[in-house]
Structures are given as C-alpha cells and as structure tokens.
Amino acid sequence: MILTQCPCCAAPLPPTSAKQCSRCKTRYCGVACQKKHWEEGGHDKLCRKIRKGGGAEQYNANKKYTEAVAVAAEECAEDTKGQTCYICTQALHWKTKEGLVRGCSCRGTAGYAHVSCLAEQAKILVAEAEENNLDLKVKRARWARWSACSLCEQRYHGAVACALGWACWNTYAGRPESDTPRQLAMNLLGVGLYQAQHLEEALSVREAALSMARRLGGPAEHILTLQGNLANLYGQLGQKEQALRLRRDVYAGTLRLHGEEKEHTLIEANNYAMNLLDLRRFEEVKLFLRKMLPVAQRVLTDSHLITLKMRCCLAMALHDDPSATLDNFREAVTTLEDVGRIARRVLGAKHPFVGLTELRLRNARATARARELNVSSLADELEAMTPT
Structure with missing residues (x-):
C-alpha cells in the first residue's frame, strides 16, 4: 500500500516531516523506531535491496504489483485457458511468464491479455501524450487505458483492476507529489484495491490521496471525488452514519458545481441513495430516486x-x-x-x-x-x- 505507517511500530507517519533512512528512504515516525528497525526488524538486511529497487515506495509498489498480477492471472485461469494475448500474441508473457487475464465485457476470443502488456500499452500512450503536449481530451482518453479495455471500453473489475492499479502506481510512484500522473495513479490504485475488496489497504491509499490533495490545494471537484471514495469505504467498513454525512456533502457539492443533469451529479446521487438504503431509510430512498431516475x-x-x-x-x-x-x-x-x-x-x-x-x-x-x-x-x- 501507500507507505503511510511506520514499518517498526505501525503508527501513522506525518505527511512531510517523517524521519527516513538516508540510504533507501524508508520513513519512520522517529529516530528510535528507525534504530530499532535496523537492529531488530531486519532493515539492515533489506536496506540495500530496497535502495536498488528505487527506494521504499518504489520497492513496495513493485513487490505488490508482482503479487497482484499473479492473483489476477490465477483468478482468470479457467476463463483464459487456451487463449493468447491480443497485444503480444503469446499465451505466457515472454519476460514475466505471467498468465492471461480478462476482466471486461469482451466476448469470444477477444480481450485476453497480460497485465504487463496492458500496462506497457497504457504507459506508452500516456508518455506520448505528455511528450507531445496533446490536448486534455486526448490525455484523458490515453489515461483511460490504465482502467478500461481498449476493445470494449468497459472498465476492468475485480483482481484485474487491482493488478492494473498496482501497475499504474508502480509506473508513477517515483514522480514528485505535484505530478498529475502520480496523483491519478494513487487514485487508480485506491479504486483497484476497492474493486478487489482490499478495503483496509484502499482506505489507507484514499486517506493519503485526500491528505495530499488538500496539502497541494487541489481543485474542489477533485477533493469531492476523493471524499466520495472515502465515503464508499466507510460504508463498506460499517461506519455507515459517517459515510452518509460525507456522502450528503459530496452530493450537495457536486450539484452546486455541475447542476442536476450531469453524469458526475447522477453518480453521486446514486451513491447517496445507496447510503440511505444501507441505513434502511426506505422512504427517503424512494422519494429521492423517483425524482432522479427520470433525469438519469x-x-x-x-x-x-x-x-x-x-x-x-x-x-x-x-x-x-x-x-x-x-x-x-x-x-x-x-x-x-x-x-x-x-x-x-x-x-x-x-x-x-x-x-x-x-x-x-x-x-x-x-x-x-x-x-x-x-x-x-x-x-x-x-x-x-x-x-x-
């Protein structure tokens, strides 16, 4: 996950002032934990390996990505048997030896691919858009390749979405906090973890994303989206009243920004209705949705x-x-x-x-x-x- 906890005592790390290892940049809540982790926690043996892997965040991202790819390929193994990747045309990836996945709505023999191939395709498309300074609409379309199938255009779900989330974060984690692709990658990782029902990890990532956006003075629309993501997790983790309060604020803020007849507003309307349903406030759900359904x-x-x-x-x-x-x-x-x-x-x-x-x-x-x-x-x- 995004490294927001001390690896020695698991206490939350301050966002910018955490003590860190001078060699591999592993962060700690203080000098005492850093010393203890070196002497008793095995960091003395891992430090060089982490440094060679690009530092603590990058090393962790690469490790998690590899694990997530293996899980996605295993979950898709029955469906992908006897198929080949539509990008590299091989059954096993030539370098990683990973299996195939398909987490979209493609039919027949379409849509089978390696996560590594999907990630490389997205990476190339985004890099080309950045290098050529293409317009925002094109950049958004290119970025969508990290989360949606290029053939059927449906967003990936489950373990495949999680693996691509880690692939995306692994690609951009080393960039500065203010870098747009890095911020988008953090958000995509949160979505992927949520899709795969890794809720505690998703909560950590989304709290980190919201904290960073506020610290950097992010736009109101972006902060509303991050708050909405947190509301989803609060609901999933049983904190339903907290989720409803946050969801009501997000819907009201989105309505002010976009008006009633926009997709963003309708998405938040549905989320608000779902939170009301979780709390068994049935009459409110019925009144609200009978008003919003014709709009949708x-x-x-x-x-x-x-x-x-x-x-x-x-x-x-x-x-x-x-x-x-x-x-x-x-x-x-x-x-x-x-x-x-x-x-x-x-x-x-x-x-x-x-x-x-x-x-x-x-x-x-x-x-x-x-x-x-x-x-x-x-x-x-x-x-x-x-x-x-």
Whole structure:
C-alpha cells in the first residue's frame, strides 16, 4: 500500500516531516523506531535491496504489483485457458511468464491479455501524450487505458483492476507529489484495491490521496471525488452514519458545481441513495430516486450502469421496506427482471453487478411468491367465513 505507517511500530507517519533512512528512504515516525528497525526488524538486511529497487515506495509498489498480477492471472485461469494475448500474441508473457487475464465485457476470443502488456500499452500512450503536449481530451482518453479495455471500453473489475492499479502506481510512484500522473495513479490504485475488496489497504491509499490533495490545494471537484471514495469505504467498513454525512456533502457539492443533469451529479446521487438504503431509510430512498431516475434515463440512457444501479436501489427499497405491500414486491421483481436483462446484454454475464442483480431477483421473487400465497390463503379464509 501507500507507505503511510511506520514499518517498526505501525503508527501513522506525518505527511512531510517523517524521519527516513538516508540510504533507501524508508520513513519512520522517529529516530528510535528507525534504530530499532535496523537492529531488530531486519532493515539492515533489506536496506540495500530496497535502495536498488528505487527506494521504499518504489520497492513496495513493485513487490505488490508482482503479487497482484499473479492473483489476477490465477483468478482468470479457467476463463483464459487456451487463449493468447491480443497485444503480444503469446499465451505466457515472454519476460514475466505471467498468465492471461480478462476482466471486461469482451466476448469470444477477444480481450485476453497480460497485465504487463496492458500496462506497457497504457504507459506508452500516456508518455506520448505528455511528450507531445496533446490536448486534455486526448490525455484523458490515453489515461483511460490504465482502467478500461481498449476493445470494449468497459472498465476492468475485480483482481484485474487491482493488478492494473498496482501497475499504474508502480509506473508513477517515483514522480514528485505535484505530478498529475502520480496523483491519478494513487487514485487508480485506491479504486483497484476497492474493486478487489482490499478495503483496509484502499482506505489507507484514499486517506493519503485526500491528505495530499488538500496539502497541494487541489481543485474542489477533485477533493469531492476523493471524499466520495472515502465515503464508499466507510460504508463498506460499517461506519455507515459517517459515510452518509460525507456522502450528503459530496452530493450537495457536486450539484452546486455541475447542476442536476450531469453524469458526475447522477453518480453521486446514486451513491447517496445507496447510503440511505444501507441505513434502511426506505422512504427517503424512494422519494429521492423517483425524482432522479427520470433525469438519469434522459441524460445517461436506460442501459448506463448508473441508471441500472439506481433502478436496482429503488427495487431494494421497495422490497426491503417492512411496510411493503404486494404491489411493492411485484414492482421490485419487474424492475429487477428488466435491470438484469439489460445488464447481462450490456455488461456481460461475468460482471459483478449482473450476479448481484440476479441474486436480488431470486430473493425478491421468493418474497413475492410467499406474500401472494399469504394473500391467497387469507382470501380463502375470508371467503369460508362469509355466510352463504
């Protein structure tokens, strides 16, 4: 992870004034920990190796990247069996001997690649854009190669996103803090760790990113994005009230900056609704989403992932509300059926959202059937009690 803790005592490190090893730049909370780590923690044996690896941050990034690539290739092994990389055309990478991955919505034999090949492709494209001072739109498109498939244009997910996050951070970690690609790489690593459910590591990275952005006087939009990322993690780690407070502030700030009919605002609207759902504030969810869904459908279309997530959230609010009626259950089932069909067609069967939607649909159908049986049974009882 981003090195924000003392390697000796695990205490948080000050952002700029931490004591560091003069040789390998490993940072410590003080002289005592540095001395103890050298004498008792094995740093005397690792110091030269870390220095040769580019310093503490770079050495750690390279180590984590190698581990993440191995995990991604192992998780994709069954799907990639007998395939070749669409970039280098080999089954095993010529240098690293790593296996193939595919974490997007490509079909058939398309989209199989080595993480190293994807990373090298992205690195070259970004470097070319920097060297030629290409315009911002082109730079953003080039940068997207770090996180999205160049063939189907879907963002990578799961272990593949995590491996590419480490690849990106490994590429730019040695640059100055004020360097834009380094800041973007830190954010991408946080997303990748979150995708792979390495939540504690993701929290450390995202807190470091927010602290750095505030220290450097980053733009309001960027800080809002970082706050939103932290809100996601607070929710995942069970700190739901803290997550909701932060999410409400992020949505309000994004609405002020962009207005209601922008993708950024709709993303934050969906995130805010999800936090309300986590806290079982069902009426607020329903009122809010019935207002925002028509906007999302008009601006993003019915097949956009954010629109699908909003519809799924509304269905769960209808289904989970203790005061739900049979009509509410039926609406939830109908909505989830439609969302599932669209998601499978657009995202592919292996996308996590598809599996989650289908699980929710099974549960909603079971609940609706049980309620229908109860209503039918009650009607029969009432009919039997009615005098003839």
